[in-house]
Amino acid sequence: MPHCILEASGNLLDQPDWAGLLRAVNRTLADTGLFAAADIKSRFLRHEVFVVGDETPGDAEQGPERAFVTLNVQILSGRSDEVKAQLSEALLPLLAAALPRSLAGQRLSLTVQISDLHRPSYRRQTSG
Numbered sequence: 001m002p003h004c005i006l007e008a009s010g011n012l013l014d015q016p017d018w019a020g021l022l023r024a025v026n027r028t029l030a031d032t033g034l035f036a037a038a039d040i041k042s043r044f045l046r047h048e049v050f051v052v053g054d055e056t057p058g059d060a061e062q063g064p065e066r067a068f069v070t071l072n073v074q075i076l077s078g079r080s081d082e083v084k085a086q087l088s089e090a091l092l093p094l095l096a097a098a099l100p101r102s103l104a105g106q107r108l109s110l111t112v113q114i115s116d117l118h119r120p121s122y123r124r125q126t127s128g
Helices: 018-031 057-062 081-098 100-105
Strands: 003-009 041-047 066-076 107-117
Touching (some): 018 041, 066 081, 081 100, 081 107, 100 107
Parallel strands (some): 066 107
Antiparallel strands (some): 003 066
16 A cells, blocks of 8 residues: 556657656655555556547547646545645655646646545455
């Protein structure tokens, strides 16, 4: 725990080192002291088919005007809103630093969301 899901539209002007960005996310979360580094699991999904606002899918495929990058960090329930806000505030600058061209040349939405996983129903099995 936590699970970090980084998603991006396929039309970004930048092509950052996504694996490097995931490593930075993991380091940032581990540095908080709230999570063991070995327990943080992160992955990246690039969306080639997407719609932002009132764009038609054809507009999104042809033009780089609107784009998004979102990071959803799923953690077990029980953390305060203040802790969740601190996590978001620590992670958002990582996204911005990785996307300077997109921030300057597109209508880019960067978001970080800290979501609760339902502790009573969450199950985990590990090996080794």
